[in-house]
Amino acid sequence: MGVAELAASRLDWAASQLAECRLCPRQCRANRAAGELGFCGAGAEARGFMDYVHYGEEAELVPSHSVFLTGCNLRCIFCHTAIERRTLPSEPLTAERLLAMVERGRREGARNVSFHGGEPTVNAPALLRLFAEAGDGLPPIVWNTNLYCTAETLEAIAVIPTFYLVDLKFGNGACAEAVAGAADYWEAVRARLKEAAAREPGKLIVRHLVLPGHLDCCTRPALEWLARELPSARLSLKTDYLVMPDARRDARLGRFLADAEVRQAAALARDFGIPLARQLDSRAMGALVRGQPSEGVALDAELIISPTGAVFLHHPTREVTSIALALRQSQPLPKELEPSGGKKQKGKSER
Numbered sequence: 001m002g003v004a005e006l007a008a009s010r011l012d013w014a015a016s017q018l019a020e021c022r023l024c025p026r027q028c029r030a031n032r033a034a035g036e037l038g039f040c041g042a043g044a045e046a047r048g049f050m051d052y053v054h055y056g057e058e059a060e061l062v063p064s065h066s067v068f069l070t071g072c073n074l075r076c077i078f079c080h081t082a083i084e085r086r087t088l089p090s091e092p093l094t095a096e097r098l099l100a101m102v103e104r105g106r107r108e109g110a111r112n113v114s115f116h117g118g119e120p121t122v123n124a125p126a127l128l129r130l131f132a133e134a135g136d137g138l139p140p141i142v143w144n145t146n147l148y149c150t151a152e153t154l155e156a157i158a159v160i161p162t163f164y165l166v167d168l169k170f171g172n173g174a175c176a177e178a179v180a181g182a183a184d185y186w187e188a189v190r191a192r193l194k195e196a197a198a199r200e201p202g203k204l205i206v207r208h209l210v211l212p213g214h215l216d217c218c219t220r221p222a223l224e225w226l227a228r229e230l231p232s233a234r235l236s237l238k239t240d241y242l243v244m245p246d247a248r249r250d251a252r253l254g255r256f257l258a259d260a261e262v263r264q265a266a267a268l269a270r271d272f273g274i275p276l277a278r279q280l281d282s283r284a285m286g287a288l289v290r291g292q293p294s295e296g297v298a299l300d301a302e303l304i305i306s307p308t309g310a311v312f313l314h315h316p317t318r319e320v321t322s323i324a325l326a327l328r329q330s331q332p333l334p335k336e337l338e339p340s341g342g343k344k345q346k347g348k349s350e351r
């Protein structure tokens, strides 16, 4: 059965959720079909506010056509897309518009289409309808998710994405509550991760973004749990934390990661023996970004230099990646920031 047929088989379920939304642990029961909005703010339609061919994802996924949707059921103060979601105009996605976007991404070399947020799962009913209407012309679908949803929701969407890229953000409920407003996050996401891994073990990469000051409370328990409960799950350890405006006043999240924290996180992953998802090194990245001309992207890609001189890419399109590679070649990185130290590939990590 193709994606369109699978999605079509879920449309009754999707309609029931829009009439009384219970997609995630918030259990708002909003009648989204009638215009009510729950905690996530997602309506009956999926609305896109940004898309581009992204060079900052894991090696097996890039170039990836990232499509960003409004609506999120978490309130992470370090969110990389919160400002764009608040300020950029959004448009309802139609099947026609999605197919046109996908075609543009294909021409730019994208290997897949990746849905980000916000959070794609809160848009699952609308996306299922779009997939059913779009037919089987879509490339492989990547679901870039916080997986903060119910077991029923995961069951309903499970067969649709070709790949799950799951953010495991915290390692306990107190930090999840303080930073993202979701005290039950740790319980819910661990349960969903186990279900996803049992169903599709080869289709899952777990991302963990190391947060400043959260090594012992979050990184250590998250990696320890992964190693114990999902020993074959591949980990993408992200150390490209950016200080977003909402985090600037936070006592711990208002600074960049210290080099020692980067080294300690890498050592934890190594000591726990967690298999790592492959990241592109600078040579592979150089070959990739020089592969073909870009059609141009109307997007404010950013190149951010931390107080210690580390360079971060926000929205790493081909153009901004080329600039970073040129900078990299003109001035070698300090040893601790070399790819083996986990800091070469800078990309968006949180949605």
Ligand code: SF4
Pocket (backbone or CB within 6 Å): 021, 022, 023, 024, 025, 026, 027, 028, 029, 030, 037, 038, 039, 040, 041, 042, 072, 073, 121, 122
């Ligand atoms: S998906 Fe949105 S409306 Fe539905 S239960 Fe979750 S937060 Fe509420």
